[in-house]
Amino acid sequence: MTGSSAPALSSAITAVGLSKSYGDKVVLDGIDLHIPEGTVFALLGPNGAGKTTTVQILSTLVRADAGEARIAGHDLVHDADAVRAAIGVTGQFSAVDNLLTAEENLMLMADLHHLNRREGRRRTAELLRRFDLTEVSAKPVVTFSGGMRRKLDLAMTLVGNPRVIFLDEPTTGLDPRSRRTMWEIIRELVAHDGVTIFLTTQYLDEADQLADRIAVLDHGTLVAEGTAEELKRRIPGGHLRVRFADPDRLDAATALFGAVTRDTESLTLQIPSDGSIPTLRAVLDVLDSASIAAESLTMHTPDLDDVFLTLTGRPRSGDAATSPKENAR
Numbered sequence: 001m002t003g004s005s006a007p008a009l010s011s012a013i014t015a016v017g018l019s020k021s022y023g024d025k026v027v028l029d030g031i032d033l034h035i036p037e038g039t040v041f042a043l044l045g046p047n048g049a050g051k052t053t054t055v056q057i058l059s060t061l062v063r064a065d066a067g068e069a070r071i072a073g074h075d076l077v078h079d080a081d082a083v084r085a086a087i088g089v090t091g092q093f094s095a096v097d098n099l100l101t102a103e104e105n106l107m108l109m110a111d112l113h114h115l116n117r118r119e120g121r122r123r124t125a126e127l128l129r130r131f132d133l134t135e136v137s138a139k140p141v142v143t144f145s146g147g148m149r150r151k152l153d154l155a156m157t158l159v160g161n162p163r164v165i166f167l168d169e170p171t172t173g174l175d176p177r178s179r180r181t182m183w184e185i186i187r188e189l190v191a192h193d194g195v196t197i198f199l200t201t202q203y204l205d206e207a208d209q210l211a212d213r214i215a216v217l218d219h220g221t222l223v224a225e226g227t228a229e230e231l232k233r234r235i236p237g238g239h240l241r242v243r244f245a246d247p248d249r250l251d252a253a254t255a256l257f258g259a260v261t262r263d264t265e266s267l268t269l270q271i272p273s274d275g276s277i278p279t280l281r282a283v284l285d286v287l288d289s290a291s292i293a294a295e296s297l298t299m300h301t302p303d304l305d306d307v308f309l310t311l312t313g314r315p316r317s318g319d320a321a322t323s324p325k326e327n328a329r
């Protein structure tokens with residue numbers, strides 16, 4: 001390859017003006033999307049923002065009131081069957097049948113995709129292996145943990161070799177370890193199979209970990225779109241909170257750090273920070289060289305609340321959902 005300009009990526013999903021109302025409630029109010037093939041796109045928003053509705057529309061389960069979309073090159077409405085053949089969807093609530101074994105669930109999926117018996121067995125065995133479920137393949141799913149169930153759910157979507165995969169809140173309700181496993185699996189899907197992933201999440205850190213591009217959905221419109229870096233640059237939420245034993249120390253530290261937020265009542269300073277080790281060390285060094293002892297230091301990384309406060313000027317709507325906090329990377 002000698003050309004200097006990279007070829008434009010083809011588009012896995014494009015949408016223009018998608019709208020949907022239920023009764024007089026406007027759920028989506030004109031959504032535009034452009035998602036290149038082989039990338040991960042995260043739709044970030046609180047409960048009730050319209051994430052599942054967007055997934056349902058793009059996966060042909062629900063008809064939009066207005067707007068157009070193409071998925072894997074097919075028109076959503078006129079080529080709905082071709083769209084269905086090209087996509088996989090794992091819902092917010094698992095489609096796995098609890099009374100069947102993992103293997104039976106996968107075989108059932110193979111049947112639905114018209115694989116013959118032999119091909120179905122081969123694909124089932126391959127997916128069980130890949131998702132580390134071989135040992136439990138003969139156990140009824142009712143005995144599975146949440147993490148195992150999600151893995152099986154995803155394995156079932158892969159039976160049909162989809163080019164575009166929709167993951168609706170893939171880690172909501174999972175413990176931190178299963179959450180990380182799911183992240184690994186999602187990364188692998190993109191790296192290994194070259195699929196395009198459209199995921200929804202309520203967690204900024206999840207979008208940050210996985211997505212090439214993030215769009216923030218609020219009250220049926222996209223209020224921001226960009227890379228994680230671009231979004232975070234707009235969000236001043238990251239800071240260190242340093243607490244002191246008495247007002248004198250607080251005063252001395254305030255003088256050192258200049259324009260920082262100070263809370264006299266709780267004897268704390270909030271110092272803007274990206275949470276990196278060097279900036280953390282720099283703060284400690286400044287305190288140390290002035291011989292000011294700090295009582296405690298906590299780190300606050302930007303989360304969905306900060307995103308919404310910044311982008312919309314008000315706290316986010318919807319239920320409170322806090323991310324499983326693990327700041328260690």
Ligand SMILES: Nc1ncnc2c1ncn2[C@@H]1O[C@H](COP(=O)(O)OP(=O)(O)O)[C@@H](O)[C@H]1O
Pocket residue numbers: 022027045046047048049050051052053054
């Ligand atoms: N079938 C439906 N009938 C009526 N209202 C619905 C229906 N589906 C979703 N809604 C409403 O649309 C809004 C967005 O829902 P949803 O897309 O599920 O949001 P999210 O997935 O972001 O939590 C909510 O207010 C919800 O109550």
Ligand SMILES: [Mg+2]
Pocket residue numbers: 051052053092168169
């Ligand atoms: Mg939802």
